[in-house]
Amino acid sequence: MEEEKIFELTKNGRIFILLGSLSIVLGLSIDNYILIIPGLLFWLVIASAFVHYLTTQDVSFDVDVRISKEYLRSRGLLAVAVNLTNCSKKTIRIKTTLRFSYHLQSINIPDQLYLKLESDQTQKIVWILLAIRRGNAEIGPIEIAVGPHQQLFKNLRILREITTIKVLPQRPRINIPWKTKKELLLKMVHEFAQRIRGRGDEFFALRDYLPGDEVKHIDWFATARHDKLITREYEDERNLHFLIYLDLGSTMFGPKFEHSLSSAVEVSSLIRGTSHDLAVIAYGDNVSRFIVPQVGKNELRLMLNLFDIEPHGVESNFINAVKFTRNNRLNHSIAIIFSDLEGDLKKKLQGLHLLHSMGSRVIFVNFSTMAFNILASSEWITSEAQNLEYKEIIDNVFPSLVRDEYLSREAEVRRILYSVGGDYVEINGYEDNIILSLYRLMNKYSPSHRLVQEALGR
Amino acid sequence: MRIRDKVFEVDWKKTKKTAPGSQIMVFCHHLFGVIAIAIIILQSAISLNVYVFTIWLIIGIINLMIDLFRGGDLNLKNELSFGIFLILGTTLSLLLANVNSMFFPDTLGRIDIILYQVSAGICIALRLLLSIFFLEFYFHEKFYILPTGDYAKEQVKHYEDNLTLTDFEHEPLKELDVLQKWWILIKMMFWPLISILILFLFAGLYSMIIYFIIPPNTIAEFIIRPSLIVVAILYTIILTRMNAILPKIKDETTVQIENDDGISEFIE
Numbered sequence: 060m061e062e063e064k065i066f067e068l069t070k071n072g073r074i075f076i077l078l079g080s081l082s083i084v085l086g087l088s089i090d091n092y093i094l095i096i097p098g099l100l101f102w103l104v105i106a107s108a109f110v111h112y113l114t115t116q117d118v119s120f121d122v123d124v125r126i127s128k129e130y131l132r133s134r135g136l137l138a139v140a141v142n143l144t145n146c147s148k149k150t151i152r153i154k155t156t157l158r159f160s161y162h163l164q165s166i167n168i169p170d171q172l173y174l175k176l177e178s179d180q181t182q183k184i185v186w187i188l189l190a191i192r193r194g195n196a197e198i199g200p201i202e203i204a205v206g207p208h209q210q211l212f213k214n215l216r217i218l219r220e221i222t223t224i225k226v227l228p229q230r231p232r233i234n235i236p237w238k239t240k241k242e243l244l245l246k247m248v249h250e251f252a253q254r255i256r257g258r259g260d261e262f263f264a265l266r267d268y269l270p271g272d273e274v275k276h277i278d279w280f281a282t283a284r285h286d287k288l289i290t291r292e293y294e295d296e297r298n299l300h301f302l303i304y305l306d307l308g309s310t311m312f313g314p315k316f317e318h319s320l321s322s323a324v325e326v327s328s329l330i331r332g333t334s335h336d337l338a339v340i341a342y343g344d345n346v347s348r349f350i351v352p353q354v355g356k357n358e359l360r361l362m363l364n365l366f367d368i369e370p371h372g373v374e375s376n377f378i379n380a381v382k383f384t385r386n387n388r389l390n391h392s393i394a395i396i397f398s399d400l401e402g403d404l405k406k407k408l409q410g411l412h413l414l415h416s417m418g419s420r421v422i423f424v425n426f427s428t429m430a431f432n433i434l435a436s437s438e439w440i441t442s443e444a445q446n447l448e449y450k451e452i453i454d455n456v457f458p459s460l461v462r463d464e465y466l467s468r469e470a471e472v473r474r475i476l477y478s479v480g481g482d483y484v485e486i487n488g489y490e491d492n493i494i495l496s497l498y499r500l501m502n503k504y505s506p507s508h509r510l511v512q513e514a515l516g517r
Numbered sequence: 518m519r520i521r522d523k524v525f526e527v528d529w530k531k532t533k534k535t536a537p538g539s540q541i542m543v544f545c546h547h548l549f550g551v552i553a554i555a556i557i558i559l560q561s562a563i564s565l566n567v568y569v570f571t572i573w574l575i576i577g578i579i580n581l582m583i584d585l586f587r588g589g590d591l592n593l594k595n596e597l598s599f600g601i602f603l604i605l606g607t608t609l610s611l612l613l614a615n616v617n618s619m620f621f622p623d624t625l626g627r628i629d630i631i632l633y634q635v636s637a638g639i640c641i642a643l644r645l646l647l648s649i650f651f652l653e654f655y656f657h658e659k660f661y662i663l664p665t666g667d668y669a670k671e672q673v674k675h676y677e678d679n680l681t682l683t684d685f686e687h688e689p690l691k692e693l694d695v696l697q698k699w700w701i702l703i704k705m706m707f708w709p710l711i712s713i714l715i716l717f718l719f720a721g722l723y724s725m726i727i728y729f730i731i732p733p734n735t736i737a738e739f740i741i742r743p744s745l746i747v748v749a750i751l752y753t754i755i756l757t758r759m760n761a762i763l764p765k766i767k768d769e770t771t772v773q774i775e776n777d778d779g780i781s782e783f784i785e
Contacts, residue, residue, distance in 0.1 A: 071593050073757070078600050080753035087746050091607060092631060093557065096638030097600065099713065100645055102752065106709030109759050125684050136676045138685035152693060152701055166673060169534045169659040173693040183688045187676065189529070189662065207702050210593055210652045 062122055065215040066112060072211035076105050108212035115205050118147040122218045126198060130225035133193050139186045141201060145176040154204040162196035162226050163188040190226045195367055198222045227362040228321045235494050240329050243494065246501040251393055251420050252297050264292045299335040300352060300392035301326060307343040308375025310401035315426045316370050319397040322493035326395065327361045329494065338389060342380035343371035374402050381410035391418040399427030400468040408472065411479050421481030423472060424493065528666035534659040538695060543589045546647040550584050553640035560633045568613040576606040591651045654698050720748040
């Protein structure tokens with residue numbers, strides 16, 4: 060790989076030369092050794108950098124960089140191997156620096172290493188990096204500093220090759236077994252699929268016409284063939300159409316948003332390998348990203364589409380997202396809204412009735428529970444609250460005024476959701492999980508646990 | 518810090534790479550600064566000039582404060598400000614008193630004055646050298662994280678195990694130790710030192726010639742020093758011009774080679 064040579068006197072170096080010369084000239088003219096001696100050292104340092112440059116002009120390296128992954132989940136590990144070969148005939152001492160963006164952190168060894176390379180010697184360096192932030196992480200360039208005084212005088216060989224790594228949302232804390240997810244899905248099908256009528260009722264079989272059957276269901280071709288009235292029999296729609304609304308408004312920021320994004324990915328893990336489908340609408344003031352419904356979509360593809368999404372600075376407007384849904388005819392779905400109770404509540408809830416009129420079931424998932432709010436409040440940051448127990452924080456740090464406001468907003472949301480037949484789910488901090496919350500919700504709906512157990516047994 | 522970060526900190530510990538002796542070096546740096554300032558203040562006190570003494574006292578305190586507030590983080594700007602304050606103090610004491618009141622007090626002999634000044638100068642130079650060295654090898658960029666929690670330790674161990682017999686297999690690294698680093702720094706200064714000495718030798722020769730041409734009387738004193746000043750200015754010009762000229766020379770040579778190739782191809 061070709062590397063670029065850089066040779067320049069930095070701003071500091073220029074000031075160094077001028078200051079050194081000034082002190083020498085002044086010192087000589089007034090016979091003051093306090094100025095002359097440091098001035099001479101200034102010169103010495105700069106001149107040594109020049110001489111070193113002249114002697115290492117023909118030094119070049121062969122650099123081979125390999126990165127073990129193209130994408131990984133946050134808190135995952137990644138290895139970067141760099142093979143450094145000294146192509147010159149000298150033994151040189153170098154400072155090698157691997158630059159990478161703030162999404163990553165180096166483990167066990169620092170990103171800067173001081174090495175000695177003999178002529179034609181190859182040194183292999185392996186950095187193991189931990190992904191700590193979601194987003195587009197960059198690895199590169201690699202800088203090899205030859206000789207000392209780099210602060211004053213840059214004598215670098217730079218491999219300007221930047222590799223972009225996708226750091227996906229974090230893995231959930233709790234690993235939920237597949238059996239639980241299946242049970243939840245069965246309950247949802249049992250509860251919701253029957254209510255969703257009209258959207259593509261599936262053909263089951265043909266049978267004789269009986270009085271009371273609808274005339275429009277008579278199969279006229281079959282009737283002509285058999286010379287008696289034959290009707291088509293349908294079965295209930297058993298597929299769920301998940302539709303996730305991801306709020307990108309100004310109130311959804313930081314940990315709250317990260318958690319909601321991870322939750323969206325987790326919901327998609329629920330339907331992996333089934334015939335249910337899932338679509339995602341990420342909306343701020345307007346719809347900013349739409350992932351079309353896909354059957355049995357796996358989480359990875361969803362993550363690769365959603366990993367670099369960031370909340371906007373403006374307040375979100377739910378009605379625009381719902382209008383978008385209507386225009387795209389995504390009717391009769393289970394709309395799961397990942398949002399919070401902060402900001403303008405009217406803007407957040409306007410559109411629920413429209414959604415209801417489109418035949419959708421609404422589940423409002425509230426991320427603005429106390430745990431998240433405390434983390435976002437300024438008091439948390441300034442006070443000594445970090446060292447307190449969680450319960451103490453809820454009681455002392457969280458102001459009662461805010462708590463009352465919060466409770467009244469919650470009541471308001473519950474009231475509107477009741478009017479559209481929707482459900483309200485709370486995520487209580489990081490230890491809570493969207494799948495478990497939905498499970499709790501479904502338990503409330505279907506007390507006939509036996510039916511589900513039977514279905515699982517089959 | 519958030520709860521999530523708290524969980525992160527249970528597993529991972531942010532660590533700073535400290536080479537042996539870095540704290541000693543910071544301490545020595547501050548110590549040399551204090552000694553230099555003390556010598557200068559003592560010298561200005563002996564001069565029996567109130568203005569000069571006051572100026573150096575103030576400047577000394579400012580420099581000490583800068584050092585103390587920076588703490589263990591040595592900085593090049595800090596060093597430059599130290600130098601600028603030194604020049605400022607000298608200029609101010611030149612303006613407010615005359616040259617003699619500070620540097621040639623009647624109570625001191627000439628040898629004593631030179632001893633004072635040289636010792637202060639050496640202290641400042643050592644301080645500068647230490648800070649340059651610190652910036653070179655102990656700077657703040659050397660951070661990394663260590664797995665401390667059980668989960669993180671296992672995670673790293675499994676990952677490293679999985680990398681064996683691949684391109685990413687871990688190999689032992691041998692980094693330079695402190696003595697080797699010091700040796701590079703001092704070795705680099707050998708040739709420049711000689712270049713400066715040669716320049717000063719020429720200046721000395723020049724002044725000696727003049728000294729022999731002109732009759733040895735009052736003028737001789739005024740010839741050696743100006744010649745040294747001229748040399749200093751010349752050397753500065755050389756240093757600053759080198760920066761501009763060196764890359765250009767390199768570019769020109771590469772361009773010529775390309776031209777030769779082009780012509781040869783054209784001829785063929």
